[in-house]
Amino acid sequence: MALLFSYAGANTETWHLELEKHIPDLDFRVFPDVGDPAEIEYAALWMHPLGDLRRYPNLKMILSLGAGVEHIIRDPDLPEGVPIVRLVDxxxxxxxxxxxxxxxxxxxxxxxxxxxxxxxxxxxxxxxxxxxxxxxxxxxxxxxxxxxxxxxxxxxxxxxxxxxxxxxxxxxxxxxxxxxxxxxxxxxxxxxxxxxxxxxxxxxxxxxxxxxxxxxxxxxxxxxxxxxxxxxxxxxxxxxxxxxxxxxxxxxxxxxxxxxxxxxxxxxxTPHIAGINYAHSAAKLMTDNIKRVRSGELPFPIYDPVRGY
CATH class of the missing domain: 3.40.50.720 (NAD(P)-binding Rossmann-like Domain)
Structure with a gap:
């Protein structure tokens, strides 16, 4: 089970440590060093390069590293049927x-x-x-x-x-x-x-x-x-x-x-600082959703394209 992490400028070591606290066996891969694309099951993203997500045939969930998902849905080549999960912290x-x-x-x-x-x-x-x-x-x-x-x-x-x-x-x-x-x-x-x-x-x-x-x-x-x-x-x-x-x-x-x-x-x-992600709390929410998916449950909250959020 591998998670692709793509967040330019983030302290990836901190995110890795916080995620690992909740899922010790999580294979944490930082873009662009993704290894075998077929091993990627989850993607945690902020402003990820357009078109890249179609490379991962076994992707089960896309986790937004922000409250909004417009940085994800702007990609015209998103894989069909993969839930996009908002970060509500x-x-x-x-x-x-x-x-x-x-x-x-x-x-x-x-x-x-x-x-x-x-x-x-x-x-x-x-x-x-x-x-x-x-x-x-x-x-x-x-x-x-x-x-x-x-x-x-x-x-x-x-x-x-x-x-x-x-x-x-x-x-x-x-x-x-x-x-x-x-x-x-x-x-x-x-x-x-x-x-x-x-x-x-x-x-x-x-x-x-x-x-x-x-x-x-x-x-x-x-x-x-x-x-x-x-x-x-x-x-x-x-x-x-x-x-x-x-x-x-x-x-x-x-x-x-x-x-x-x-x-x-x-x-x-102000430079988009009203709300800043905290790795320790966001990691708990993200790994809870990974555990849900691994157990056959739906993650939460899933982006609804009809409502637009």
């Missing part, structure tokens, strides 16, 4: 929720305005609302959205969520379906995007959607860059309709040095 989910909470507090308390005042040596206090009067909106209510909503709710903010299907979380107002999307945006002062990247969500946050947010709203994007149209965001910020944006993900990564987002005074850039 509670530690990463909590990290991303804390990242979102940081920016909610940052914008709520006007720290972005004080940051602009400091170089001008302006000693002035900006008015702010009580938390229960600040309306936070979570776009996407899967595991990440639900945890983030609860964190922010417990800080006393007015929280709402939107998703395709109904979700019930105590103390969180909920909107679902296309018919209620505009209503959700209109009541949102700080929008947090945690939607998965699917054909339906590409370009979802565009000029029309930004216009539906209240004047002075802020945007936080921690899911995937292509969901947000960067040119439309810049235009909404320049017009004054939107007040600020915190972006952790981008249409092209790393963010090009000539991107206007780097120097825009209302944009805060």
């Amino acid at each position: 509670d530690l990463v989910v909590r990290d991303m929720a804390m990242h979102a909470v940081h920016w909610v507090i940052h914008f709520h308390r006007n720290y972005h305005l004080y940051q602009q005042d400091q170089p001008q040596k302006l000693w002035r206090r900006h008015p702010h609302l009580a938390p229960n009067r600040r309306r936070i909106g979570l776009l996407g209510m899967g595991a990440m959205g639900a945890v983030t909503a609860k964190f922010i709710r417990d800080l006393g903010f007015s929280v709402a969520g939107w998703a395709r299907d109904p979700v019930n979380i105590e103390g969180v107002e909920f909107f679902h379906g296309d018919d209620h999307f505009e209503e959700f945006l209109q009541r949102t002062d700080i929008l947090i995007n945690v939607l998965p990247l699917t054909p339906d969500t590409v370009g979802l946050l565009n000029s029309a959607r930004f216009a539906q947010l209240p004047a002075g709203a802020c945007v936080i994007n921690i899911s995937r860059g292509p969901i947000l149209v960067e040119e439309d965001l810049v235009a909404a910020l320049d017009s004054g309709h939107l007040e600020a944006a915190a972006l952790d993900v981008f249409c092209s990564e790393p963010l090009a040095t000539d991107s206007p987002l780097w120097s825009h005074p209302k944009v805060f850039v």
Whole structure:
């Protein structure tokens, strides 16, 4: 039983040791030193070269080394019938929720305005609302959205969520379906995007959607860059309709040095660090799925091409 590991820049020794703790006899092979392709039964990947996976005739499972799977399904030559398994790690989910909470507090308390005042040596206090009067909106209510909503709710903010299907979380107002999307945006002062990247969500946050947010709203994007149209965001910020944006993900990564987002005074850039994989916890989830497959069970959670995640 061999596992192909492909994650450029990762500490492969650490990953090997953590995986070995749970399956001591796991044959760990780091791409491109794969040995006999017929011996590869599992593949753990991040941005693997396109077309390579068709070389492994006995591949039983593809494990994503990230919450999303777009880096895998972009391959037009994926082997048919092999399940793709998402990495949903509670530690990463909590990290991303804390990242979102940081920016909610940052914008709520006007720290972005004080940051602009400091170089001008302006000693002035900006008015702010009580938390229960600040309306936070979570776009996407899967595991990440639900945890983030609860964190922010417990800080006393007015929280709402939107998703395709109904979700019930105590103390969180909920909107679902296309018919209620505009209503959700209109009541949102700080929008947090945690939607998965699917054909339906590409370009979802565009000029029309930004216009539906209240004047002075802020945007936080921690899911995937292509969901947000960067040119439309810049235009909404320049017009004054939107007040600020915190972006952790981008249409092209790393963010090009000539991107206007780097120097825009209302944009805060972080290099896709809202959630970072922890080898020790991810290895446990991955080996649990390998054990499931070895026992004839289905791994979890499997990517659903119909739903897009």
